[in-house]
Amino acid sequence: MNDDTEVLLEISPSPMRRWMALFCLIGLAVLLVTLAIGDVPDLWRLFFVLLGAGVLWAGNRLRISTTDGLVLTRDKLSTKSGRLLAQIDNVETVERGVFAFKPSNGFLIRLKTSDGNGWSPGLWWKTGRKIGVGGTLSGGQSRSLADMMSMLLVERDSDA
Numbered sequence: 001m002n003d004d005t006e007v008l009l010e011i012s013p014s015p016m017r018r019w020m021a022l023f024c025l026i027g028l029a030v031l032l033v034t035l036a037i038g039d040v041p042d043l044w045r046l047f048f049v050l051l052g053a054g055v056l057w058a059g060n061r062l063r064i065s066t067t068d069g070l071v072l073t074r075d076k077l078s079t080k081s082g083r084l085l086a087q088i089d090n091v092e093t094v095e096r097g098v099f100a101f102k103p104s105n106g107f108l109i110r111l112k113t114s115d116g117n118g119w120s121p122g123l124w125w126k127t128g129r130k131i132g133v134g135g136t137l138s139g140g141q142s143r144s145l146a147d148m149m150s151m152l153l154v155e156r157d158s159d160a
Contacts (some may be wrong), residue, residue, distance in 0.1 A: 005073055009148050010080070012069035013122060013136035017105075021066075021122055021136055025059035028052075058121060065120040066136050072148055077109075077131075085124060085131055086111060088156060092129075094149045106134015107146040 032052035036045045069080040077085045086109055095108040102108040103124075109131040118126045122136035134142050 005075075007071055007073055008152075009072045009145055010069060011137060011141040011145055012080075013066040014138040014141075017136040017138070018062075018066045018122065021062055022059055025055055025062060029055040029059065062121040062136075066122045068120065068123060070123070070133065070137075070145065072145060072152075074152065077149065079120070079123075083118070085109075085126065085133075086115075088149070088152050090115065091149065091153060094146050094153065096143070096146050101130075101132070103132045103134030105137055105139040106132060106142045108132055109149070 029052045032048045032055060036048035036052065040048070070085070071078050071080055074088065076087050079085065090111050090113060092110045092112045095102065095110065100108045111129045111131065114129045116126065117128070118124075123133075124135075125132045133145065
């Protein structure tokens, strides 16, 4: 197998975090619809129903997206389903600090150049030159992924 395509690390969402996130979103949707059934003006009723439907939609997106995972090779970070998140050559830094704008139990990747936007609830988001990884991932797995990416960056920069 080619060294560039060798899988260095593969991580998946934690089942407990996944189900807890789904439970919270479904609970919020039920609460919003219950509020709409109560004695409220028609405009508020419409607002609560639409918001509840939006939360259910987000819950379904979370359910679907958290069946995927992340795969790190020497040259790229991608999803198990094959979507490219970042080429290692395009990664500027990996930030895990307390004050980094990152998902829960995750880390932030800063890219040298932007390569599109995207969102997979509970797994990753990508906007401009930033990629946030985390959410339903376990802290240990995401920490290992961030450390492995940092080591690849050090290796890349020492070769240059």
